[in-house]
Amino acid sequence: MQSKAVVSAFVLITVPANRSGDVVDRLMDDYSEFVVEAAAVYGEADVIAKMETPSVDQLHQLVMDKIQNLPGVQVTRTFIIIPHLHRVR
Amino acid sequence: MTAAVLAALAALASALASIVAVRHQNRVTEGNERKRRAFERHLPHYERIFVSARSLQDSFRDYRIVSRRVTDRSDLFLRQLLMIVSKSAYDYCYEVHWRHNPGMAYLDLNLESKCLHVRDLLMQWLSHPRITTGDVSSIRVAGVYVRRSLTDVRSLKPGDYQELHIERRVVVQPFTGDPRLLADIDSALTAVIVDLKAVMAF
Numbered sequence: 001m002q003s004k005a006v007v008s009a010f011v012l013i014t015v016p017a018n019r020s021g022d023v024v025d026r027l028m029d030d031y032s033e034f035v036v037e038a039a040a041v042y043g044e045a046d047v048i049a050k051m052e053t054p055s056v057d058q059l060h061q062l063v064m065d066k067i068q069n070l071p072g073v074q075v076t077r078t079f080i081i082i083p084h085l086h087r088v089r
Numbered sequence: 090m091t092a093a094v095l096a097a098l099a100a101l102a103s104a105l106a107s108i109v110a111v112r113h114q115n116r117v118t119e120g121n122e123r124k125r126r127a128f129e130r131h132l133p134h135y136e137r138i139f140v141s142a143r144s145l146q147d148s149f150r151d152y153r154i155v156s157r158r159v160t161d162r163s164d165l166f167l168r169q170l171l172m173i174v175s176k177s178a179y180d181y182c183y184e185v186h187w188r189h190n191p192g193m194a195y196l197d198l199n200l201e202s203k204c205l206h207v208r209d210l211l212m213q214w215l216s217h218p219r220i221t222t223g224d225v226s227s228i229r230v231a232g233v234y235v236r237r238s239l240t241d242v243r244s245l246k247p248g249d250y251q252e253l254h255i256e257r258r259v260v261v262q263p264f265t266g267d268p269r270l271l272a273d274i275d276s277a278l279t280a281v282i283v284d285l286k287a288v289m290a291f
Contacts, residue, residue: 007247060243060253068224068255078253 012045014075020046134192139285141184145177146278163258178211200284207277223260
């Protein structure tokens with residue numbers, strides 16, 4: 001059995017008012033392969049998405065070339081999850 | 090007898106010369122008067138051209154200085170200066186168009202050519218694309234944000250940063266055309282301003 005190495009990250013996205021829903025939909029529809037979950041939130045960021053990619057290069061590519069180019073996306077802040085400190089219930 | 094005729098002729102010549110001199114003087118005076126009336130009538134129009142040329146030169150110089158010194162081309166101040174100089178250039182081009190400024194029709198032909206020459210140079214400068222939208226990236230390391238190029242970011246590994254911050258910004262690109270054009274615009278504007286000063290000091 002081969003274990004699949006995965007890089008996980010939380011990406012906080014800033015979008016103009018009333019565009020959060022569109023961005024959440026685009027993330028889940030267009031990049032379902034990498035976006036595990038996405039939600040519009042109250043607070044400092046407008047959308048938070050959790051992503052999983054096979055490598056950090058692909059994560060950077062996804063954030064810089066795809067998500068950053070989604071209509072309305074102004075700022076992305078990427079936080080890579082430390083694997084051995086990541087717990088999911 | 091001959092002496093009397095000569096004296097009479099001399100007197101006549103003198104009188105004729107006086108008449109010619111007086112008429113010439115009157116013509117010059119009338120000409121000056123006409124010029125003065127035309128000048129007074131169009132002074133506000135000349136002032137408008139002068140103000141627009143002077144404002145343009147000031148804003149153009151400010152933009153050139155800041156554009157040379159700035160390290161971050163997405164600097165908002167640089168963008169504001171570009172907007173100001175673009176607006177000033179538009180105002181100048183508007184003011185030197187005879188349809189919008191009747192004073193242009195009464196300007197000396199040489200000065201009119203100088204004004205229009207500046208406009209042509211400005212058109213060249215304005216025709217270069219200058220604003221682009223681009224991503225500016227930085228990483229947070231030990232709590233401090235450090236600017237990194239997008240190319241550099243691609244080679245980073247997990248643990249190289251606490252946070253990757255990418256922001257879409259409007260970037261003012263440096264002028265890529267002939268650098269002499271900028272100096273030409275400045276010197277052409279100076280020539281227009283000097284000549285307009287002379288006209289307004291009439």
